[in-house]
Amino acid sequence: MNITLPDNSYLLLTPGPLSTSKTVKATMLRDWCTWDNDYNSIVESVRAKLVNLATTSDGYTCVLMQGSGTFSVESVIGSALPEDGKLLVLVNGAYGQRIAKIAQALRIPVVILDSGEQETPNLQQLRDTLQADSDITHVAMVHCETTTGMLNPVAEAGEIVKSYGKIFIVDAMSSFGGIEMDVARMQADFLISSANKCIQGVPGFGFIIATREMMQSARGQARSLSLDMYDQWQAMDTGKGKWRFTSPTHVVRAFAQALDELETEGSIAKRAIRYRDNQRALVSGMRELGFETLLNDELQSPIITSFISPDAPGYNFREFYERLKAQGFVIYPGKVSDADTFRIGNIGEIYLEDIGRLLSVIRANRFWLSS
Numbered sequence: 081m082n083i084t085l086p087d088n089s090y091l092l093l094t095p096g097p098l099s100t101s102k103t104v105k106a107t108m109l110r111d112w113c114t115w116d117n118d119y120n121s122i123v124e125s126v127r128a129k130l131v132n133l134a135t136t137s138d139g140y141t142c143v144l145m146q147g148s149g150t151f152s153v154e155s156v157i158g159s160a161l162p163e164d165g166k167l168l169v170l171v172n173g174a175y176g177q178r179i180a181k182i183a184q185a186l187r188i189p190v191v192i193l194d195s196g197e198q199e200t201p202n203l204q205q206l207r208d209t210l211q212a213d214s215d216i217t218h219v220a221m222v223h224c225e226t227t228t229g230m231l232n233p234v235a236e237a238g239e240i241v242k243s244y245g246k247i248f249i250v251d252a253m254s255s256f257g258g259i260e261m262d263v264a265r266m267q268a269d270f271l272i273s274s275a276n277k278c279i280q281g282v283p284g285f286g287f288i289i290a291t292r293e294m295m296q297s298a299r300g301q302a303r304s305l306s307l308d309m310y311d312q313w314q315a316m317d318t319g320k321g322k323w324r325f326t327s328p329t330h331v332v333r334a335f336a337q338a339l340d341e342l343e344t345e346g347s348i349a350k351r352a353i354r355y356r357d358n359q360r361a362l363v364s365g366m367r368e369l370g371f372e373t374l375l376n377d378e379l380q381s382p383i384i385t386s387f388i389s390p391d392a393p394g395y396n397f398r399e400f401y402e403r404l405k406a407q408g409f410v411i412y413p414g415k416v417s418d419a420d421t422f423r424i425g426n427i428g429e430i431y432l433e434d435i436g437r438l439l440s441v442i443r444a445n446r447f448w449l450s451s
């Protein structure tokens with residue numbers, strides 16, 4: 081049977097899921113047995129490649145977890161913290177807030193240091209709080225806060241967290257694969273990301289990178305059966321690619337293809353340049369069209385950008401969104417609470433030509449100018 085893949089009806093300029101290549105999508109046209117060696121060897125190769133992308137240091141391992149990225153974050157929080165653990169979360173957006181909510185839902189004591197959505201985390205406050213509250217065992221933060229597009233100072237925070245001997249958990253969901261990083265050098269004990277962000281796979285699982293000792297330290301601590309990070313890792317590691325429960329087979333196979341394509345592109349170093357160039361072209365083009373960014377350039381990540389909504393009576397996001405969608409581009413609503421914004425992502429199978437086309441579509445659809 082011949083199957084022609086439909087053309088994408090629109091490009092996703094969102095924080096995930098992202099536009100993926102046709103070749104990634106095409107790998108999902110066959111079925112795999114979750115218990116078969118062929119499939120399990122794909123899982124093993126994916127795990128090994130993820131570790132290699134995450135660090136040049138030895139001793140690291142990786143576990144894949146079913147669900148969206150949040151499931152993996154919840155798996156780490158619910159498994160890494162011991163019964164008498166206490167979490168400090170650095171919050172400057174919805175994703176940091178979500179980590180705190182996970183802890184609250186799991187009845188884990190949590191201290192929230194909220195610097196506001198438009199500020200970087202307050203590292204002096206982090207130091208003071210760790211000094212004052214010796215019950216804190218773990219610190220969590222988001223690398224790229226997708227709410228605004230802000231890139232947070234993870235390495236600097238890691239330095240402080242480690243100087244107090246605490247465990248450091250980093251949500252690098254929207255940055256891993258799109259920005260060069262080394263989990264060992266940023267002193268993260270747990271690094272979390274997912275299939276449908278900068279590796280450019282399709283949604284269906286997340287992954288956690290940690291040392292083998294860190295994984296082992298979570299044994300017997302989980303507050304959930306299906307999100308038990310240690311059990312999942314133990315089954316996958318000793319079973320050489322086996323999952324405890326039904327695995328997202330098609331998604332994993334597509335992810336293996338996405339990893340191959342990342343390698344072909346020239347690995348993370350090259351992809352990071354493409355994303356950065358996309359982001360810079362987007363911002364300079366939008367500024368020419370009269371838009372302003374929410375953040376100053378030095379706080380901005382090369383992943384997603386928040387723009388201030390036009391201050392014009394005729395503007396409304398819904399109409400802007402629908403017009404762009406009809407012309408092949410899906411953008412994202414804002415998520416900042418004290419500013420009216422919209423977001424445009426530039427990660428995924430997106431190239432400078434796409435940004436150029438987007439800018440001309442936006443130029444032609446500033447309907448509020450004529451009102």
Ligand SMILES: *Cc1c(COP(=O)(O)O)cnc(C)c1O
Nearest residue numbers: 148149150175222224226253254
């Ligand atoms: C996408 C994302 C997540 C996970 O969101 P899901 O909707 O569960 O995939 C978590 N943290 C950050 C920073 C993200 O960008």
